[in-house]
Amino acid sequence: MKNPENYFQSRRTVRRFSGREVPPALVESILERAVKAPTCGNMQLYTVIVTREPARREALAAAHFNQPAAADAPVLLTVCADFNRFTRWCALRGADAGFDNFLSFTSAVADATALTQQIATIAEMEGLGTCWLGTVTFNAPAISKLLRLPELVVPVGALALGWPAEEGEETERLPMQAVVAQEEYPEWSDGEVLRLFKSKEEYAPNMGYVKENGKDNLAQVFAEVRYPRSMNESLSEVFLKYLAEQGFLPEACAAEQK
Numbered sequence: 001m002k003n004p005e006n007y008f009q010s011r012r013t014v015r016r017f018s019g020r021e022v023p024p025a026l027v028e029s030i031l032e033r034a035v036k037a038p039t040c041g042n043m044q045l046y047t048v049i050v051t052r053e054p055a056r057r058e059a060l061a062a063a064h065f066n067q068p069a070a071a072d073a074p075v076l077l078t079v080c081a082d083f084n085r086f087t088r089w090c091a092l093r094g095a096d097a098g099f100d101n102f103l104s105f106t107s108a109v110a111d112a113t114a115l116t117q118q119i120a121t122i123a124e125m126e127g128l129g130t131c132w133l134g135t136v137t138f139n140a141p142a143i144s145k146l147l148r149l150p151e152l153v154v155p156v157g158a159l160a161l162g163w164p165a166e167e168g169e170e171t172e173r174l175p176m177q178a179v180v181a182q183e184e185y186p187e188w189s190d191g192e193v194l195r196l197f198k199s200k201e202e203y204a205p206n207m208g209y210v211k212e213n214g215k216d217n218l219a220q221v222f223a224e225v226r227y228p229r230s231m232n233e234s235l236s237e238v239f240l241k242y243l244a245e246q247g248f249l250p251e252a253c254a255a256e257q258k
């Protein structure tokens with residue numbers, strides 16, 4: 001295990017993996033420790049699906065748009081927000097379960113997200129490399145079909161996992177004052193907001209992205225190239241429709257999504 005002091009200071013996302021096998025027993029041990037993460041009401045509103053079998057991995061990587069980490073990793077983990085198991089248990093025990101709604105979805109997302117990061121932290125401390133795959137929600141319906149997810153189960157976290165074949169890129173963070181407030185939300189002036197992003201804008205790799213994309217500044221790269229409005233809106237529509245199909249939206253809302 002890595003020394004926590006060094007680990008937290010130096011951790012990086014890894015997107016290239018060696019061919020070395022990740023023993024199933026190691027993954028099992030990581031998952032056994034990770035489920036000690038806090039969980040809403042101790043209901044454990046998640047299911048982790050481990051994908052190792054090459055043909056399934058290939059299909060799943062394709063659903064992640066074959067982004068390098070997904071295509072390269074020997075193990076893919078999909079963490080689903082899951083109220084199915086709990087609801088079935090309630091039904092079998094004659095309890096009137098009311099978890100087919102958006103609030104319950106957010107509880108399950110919190111559980112699944114906390115678990116995903118707990119898995120990543122433990123895996124990285126064991127020397128493995130990990131990469132979150134945000135495409136899990138971008139393409140949730142296709143991933144859901146591949147993994148045969150039933151009602152009240154939605155994939156919300158995904159990790160590519162393997163032995164690192166690279167160190168990972170160094171990344172910058174905003175100054176602490178940008179992300180931590182004392183007692184109340186700060187009222188930043190426009191000038192102060194620009195100052196909070198100054199070091200990010202001046203970080204050499206970020207200046208490179210601005211140039212590569214022919215943009216004037218980094219904000220434009222984020223808002224117009226990486227995560228453009230049109231993409232956000234169309235993927236939101238797909239995701240809302242899928243949430244309705246999975247039973248997490250109230251009827252009126254679900255009817256609107258049809």
Ligand SMILES: Cc1cc2nc3c(=O)[nH]c(=O)nc-3n(C[C@H](O)[C@H](O)[C@H](O)COP(=O)(O)O)c2cc1C
Binds near residue numbers: 011013069135
């Ligand atoms: C919700 C979430 C989604 C992410 N999705 C992706 C992804 O789809 N592909 C990828 O290569 N990295 C992804 N990442 C990793 C981030 O790009 C990475 O954490 C960030 O650039 C900071 O780099 P670092 O983790 O090396 O510090 C994601 C991270 C999070 C938390």
